[in-house]
Amino acid sequence: MSNTLNNIVAGVARGFRDAVLGTFKVYKLDMAIQADIATKSVEPMTTLARRRSEKMKHKKIEKDSEPLLRHRILQCCLLNGGLFWTSILIFNGLILPCLQWLTEIIFGGSADNAVWGWIGLALSMTFNTLWILPLFVLSKIVNCFWFQDIADAAYNKSRGHPQIPSISMFIADMSFSLLLQGLFLIQGMLVNFLPIPGIGQLVGHFHMCVLYSLYAFEYKWFNMGWEVHKRLSHIENIWPYFFGFGLPLAILTALPSSLIVSGCVFSILFPLIIISANEAEEPTESFDFPLKLFAPVVAISNAIFHHSITKRSMVSPSSRTTPVKRTRIAEHDRS
Known part of the structure; x- marks a missing residue:
């Protein structure tokens, strides 16, 4: 028992360390x-390639002179923190108090609370809408x-070119993954209502840590x-590590009382967590x-996808193709 507890603590600590460092x-x-980028710019080029490079030099100089990762991270900070979060703080902390003060001056008396x-x-409703x-x-x-x-740039540099799937596989993978993540988020919210005091919140926080790692x-x-x-089996098999990895982000996003501000954080x-x-x-x-x-x-x-595929095959004209035609279509997709 003690050995298992030590392994849990070690896994959580390792995940937490990797997320931060x-x-x-x-x-x-x-x-x-x-x-x-600098190496590619000094590689020998043909005359045609040199002409094209000179033609595109002015368009590419601004893009190449700015580091991609830090540039994208800065954009995320400016959009979500500089524009979005700051506008909320200004509205709630400056504009509303000033308008409330003006309302008290204009109306005064006992009616000011009702009017305001x-x-x-x-x-507030107009601003939010x-x-x-x-x-x-x-x-x-x-x-x-x-x-x-950010993810593609980091992966290309440290791990090489990614394995690009077909369009159909990409759409199917993305659709299934989004559905599964949404359902897992609902599952994490539901466990907060467990009747045992404190246990529901703890299990719900555990779900969020694992979801952020995913x-x-x-x-x-x-x-x-x-x-x-x-992917899911990998997380389930070494869950202490992924719990620790998602723990810093889960703690920081849980601090704000507003869901909107939490989303900004x-x-x-x-x-940074992607990197x-x-x-x-x-x-x-x-x-x-x-x-x-999971x-x-x-x-x-699986039940939702099976039901949707079965229903589509019943109403789609393609479901009435012959076995020979289905074989040719399958061979064409594999090619």
Whole structure:
């Protein structure tokens, strides 16, 4: 029992260490990327290639002069922290108090609380609807592209070219993964309602740590060609490490009381966690006992996908193709 407890503590500590120390490797990766760019610029070129290079020099100089990783991380900080988070702080900490003070001066007396209650509610709803919600959606879309750029740049430099799947495999993998992550997030929220005091919150926090680790490592594992079930099995087999890896981000995102602010904190710090996951060397040996954390959501996801595929095959005209035609289609897809 004591040996198992020691292994858990050691795994959690190793994951926590890799998550924190890996963030300091941004500068090293950027220097390596810049060195590659400089090397390519002095390689011998043909006359045609030289002409093309001169033509595109002015367009590429700005892009090549800025380190990709730090540039993308800075963009994430400016969008999510400089624009999004700062606008919330200014509205709630400066604009609303000033308007409340003006309302008290204008109306005064005992009616000021009632009047400000309606005005403050209307202003907050308007601000959230016309600014916070659109900017939140926009930032999530933009962050997806920036996170992918950071992950691809770090992977290309430290691990080589990724294994690029076919379009159909990419769509199927992404769809299944998003569905599974959404269901696992719901599972983590539901366990907070366990009737045992303190246990529900602890298990829910454990789910968030593992989910954040899955978010971060999925970029690397996808580039390595790992399928979804292999990624989940890897996490379940060495869960103490991934619990410790996701623990710093889970703690920092749990500190704000607002979900919007928590999302800003996540978007600012997550690029660094992606790099930590790319540079980490997780344990290869399975833990004493694996935790089948994803078994319920995998079963639900498989059932949903099986039901949707079955329903589509019943209504799609392609389901009425002959066996010979199906074989030719399959051979064409493999080629």
